Amino acid sequence: MFSADTFDPVQVTRILFEGFSSHAIVLFYLLGFGAIGVFFYGVFVQVRKYRRGQPIGAPLALGERFLQMCRTVASHRTIMRRDPAAGRAHRMIFYGFALLFIGTATITVDYDITSKLFGLSFWHGSFYLWFSLVLDFAGVAMIAGLLYMMVRRGWIKPPKLDYKRPDRKPGDPDYDRSGYRREDWAFLWTLIIIGITGYLLEAARLVWLQERPEVWDLRWWSPFGAALAEVLRAGGLSAEGAGMLRSGLWWFHGIIALTLIALIPFTKVKHIFTSSGSLMFRDPLAAQRLPRQPADSEKVGYTAITDFTWKHLLNLDACTKCGRCHEACPANASGAPLSPRDVILSLREFANEALQKNALPDEVKLSVHGKDGGQVFMETLWSCRTCMACVEICPVAVEHVPIIVQMRRKLVEDGDMEPQLQKTLQTIHKTGNSFGESKRKRAAWTKALPFPVKDARKEPVDVLWFVGDYASFDPRNQKVSQAFATLLHDAGVDFGLLYEGESNAGNDVRRVGEEGLYELLAETNIATLGTASFKTIVTTDPHSYNTIRNEYPEFGGQYEIEHYTSYVLRMLREGKLTIRKPLGSRVTLHDPCHLGRFNKGYDAPRDILKAIGCDLVEMPRHGDNSFCCGAGGGRIWMPDPVGAEKPSQMRIKEAAGIDGLEVFVVCCPKDLTMFEDALKTAGYEGKFVVRELIEMISEALDEQTVDGSADDSGTPAAENAGAPLVAA
Known part of the structure; x- marks a missing residue:
């Protein structure tokens, strides 16, 4: 060369x-300047479209x-x-x-x-x-x-x-x-x-x-x-x-x-x-911390395309149609009429048709709800589990979940929802919980414990345990709550509850789109927490964990809060808990959406499983690619279509592909409910069991004699010590 x-x-x-x-050179320059002129006109049209959206207010x-x-x-x-x-x-x-x-x-x-x-x-x-x-x-x-x-x-x-x-x-x-x-x-x-x-x-x-x-x-x-x-x-x-x-x-x-x-x-x-x-205007807490409804707003949520923020209008244009959200969506996988990609593309088409013109059409033609071209069906919006799988995988930071929730707020305002969901929201408003039980029964599960549990409103505690609805009222989850209370007591932790002062944390209520009820719940819980004396909050419910951690601060509730997995792991590492009986079970772990994708709590549950001697085998979809159980976004309060395969059943089938699997481990009360049901309906009952991680920890902490009797301390011997394990 x-x-x-x-x-x-x-x-x-x-x-x-x-x-x-x-002459040829002049012609080329004329063409060049003409192309640049068309380009800048197009930029003007796009910028004008975004300016017709609302400010983001931050x-x-x-x-x-x-x-x-x-x-x-x-x-x-x-x-x-x-x-x-x-x-x-x-x-x-x-x-x-x-x-x-x-x-x-x-x-x-x-x-x-x-x-x-x-x-x-x-x-x-x-x-x-x-x-x-x-x-x-x-x-x-x-x-x-x-x-x-x-x-x-x-x-x-x-x-x-x-x-x-x-x-x-x-x-x-x-x-x-x-x-x-x-x-x-x-x-x-x-x-x-x-x-x-x-x-x-x-x-x-x-x-x-x-x-x-x-x-x-x-x-x-x-x-x-x-x-x-x-x-x-x-x-x-x-x-x-x-x-x-x-x-x-x-x-x-x-x-x-x-x-x-x-x-x-x-x-x-x-x-x-x-x-x-x-990507530049990406909100790292887009789905974890949903926006408040302005008090002076005449509208609720997204009714018209002009109600969208300019950033969400930009999101619509950013979509590259790569289909990763479509592929990750559990609703789409189970045959529901929802693809996050198609929601975004429909809204993009609608925005281009309505907002790129010199003059805006009338208000009726700006509505994004309905059955016409570019509009989004009510059934599509209610299919979403708000699991954040779409937001997590999107390579260009499109905020599907916040957009869907904003559109749900309009549906809730108009009463366009499943009758069962509407009844549940009314029940929560009336009783403070989704089970419709009296507030006085919230801590009834503690009566079976051989020790008293403090009321943090009446005496100071180091740790306040925010229990949540399912862990308080669901009979199966009450056993898990009793096991966790015993674990804390035996470890010498000074803990207490809010008793009837605790209400539903509101995480799923907000993701349903009932912003008014959510704010009432948040303000009620914050007021109650203000009457208690504690250093830190621990919760066994990832849904409560997410909203208290990420959303309550906007309402004045700034707390140090942990999910129980990180709290227990620290006690294990500090020697406050001792593993007496390594389990040796072959297990797989389901990452709860609100602990994993929402709050990056991937490591603590896995480290605990290793510490208690389990052989952890990951499912193909795990970590930030975990597959939702189907309960989120209020879907646990709505009936699924008859005959359709549920996301929880699909997840159980995925786990069943692991050779020699003994235990499907969860660390969320809703997951325990969803997957124990799916184990039966998917046809795998008796082949492996679904257990809460708390139950596994409690079993590993028990010191058991050869004949299976209680140890010298009087602690009941763990059930199901041998393999295969049987659900409690």
Whole structure:
């Protein structure tokens, strides 16, 4: 490979318009400015659309957000998750396109700005050669990534890229999504044509100028273009023919590139900007901490598309239709009429139709609820489990769950809900719990304990245990509560309860969309907590844990709170609890949504299982990819369709694939209820059992004699010491 030093450095460059008349050059600039003008008009239309949304009402640390967005985009961290092949291909396209864009911008700066205004030119000599080499490899990377994406869509065809809608049937206004498929292919073909014609153009230029040593002798600084030039020469292409080919390709390549620039704001290409913006304004607690309803608001939730915040309107445009949320959604997997992707795309279509016009349509035509094109069905919204699987996996930070809950608030306001759900909400309002039991019975389970449990409202305690509805009133979960109380007592923990002063924490009430009732519950619990004297709160209910930790502070309730798993793990590590009987059971662990995805509590339950001597085998979906039990978002208070497979049954089947499984371990009261029922209905009763982690811990702490009697301390011997274990 020759060096630029062999020639006059000024001659080692590429003359952009060589061989073109002044009229042709003027025409190109007119086309270029026209494309830029269309681009900026499109940007204006999009910005106007976002400005028609509502403010988010919170200050933004733009500097830190921008840097975080740049790190995420540069690393491709969110795109690589759970689909590394697509992530690698996208990385090749992204970096290839970015380098080619930077290269084009560099040429523009040199040719149209610095050389003409200041007489300074740097696009020649060694700089030009290295520039050419880098861009040659960048173009190949981009084309390779595009080819993989074509193969993926055309031949591999992963189900998540199928745009068939679960919430529509043929004949519905917006059932047909073939337009999206055409747009996807047009995007891929446009980029690949730009890339391929770029190499052909480079090869034709080299053949055309083969008599110039400063061009031909340095051709291998553009290795792929040079190799193609050799092929063209071998095929009989003359210098004159190459000149004609170069002229035609120059216009073809240039017009396609300018058309792409002009159409960016109106097509899929705009995701380059909207996805980056969505990542930049990402709320790390989007689903964990839902927004309050402004006290002075005349509307409840999202009624019209103009009720959406500008950030949520930006989310709609950021969606790349990758289908990861569609694939992760438990409602969709169980046949419910919900795909998070389709909700977002429907709302995007609605927003574009309503908000991109010069004048807004009337209020009726702005409603996002209904059966018309772009509107979202009531049945779709009520299918959501608010498990956050969609928000967690979305590579561009779309906030599906907050959008769905805001739309649910309107349904609740209008009374458009399942009768059973409405009855449960009325019951919670009346009694403070979802079981309809008297408040005086909330701590009735403590009467069976051989020791008293303090009332934290009457005497100070170190630890306040916020029990929750299911752990207080459900007979099966009451046994778990008794086991945990015994564990705390035996460890010498100074703990107490709120007794009848405790009400439903409101986490699921809020995710149903009943904001008024939620605020009443939150304020009632905060007032009661204000009458108690304690240092920290521990809860066995992940749902209560989430809202007290993340949402109560907005109402003035700032507390130190732990889920019992992290609290017990610390006691084990500090020697306050001693494992006397390692269990040796083969187990799998279900990550509760509100402990795992919502609050990143993945490690403590696993560390406890290891500490008590269990052989933990993970299910295929675990950690942040855990599959929801189906109880969240108020669905535990709503009937499932007759004959449909429930998410809990699907999860039990997944666990059943583990050879020799003895125990399906949970650490959430609702999970215990859902999965014990699913074990029976899915047909696996007797093959393994569902147990609460607290029960496993209690068994491992018991010191048992050989004949199974109680130890010297009088502690009852653990039931089911041998394998297989039987549920209590």
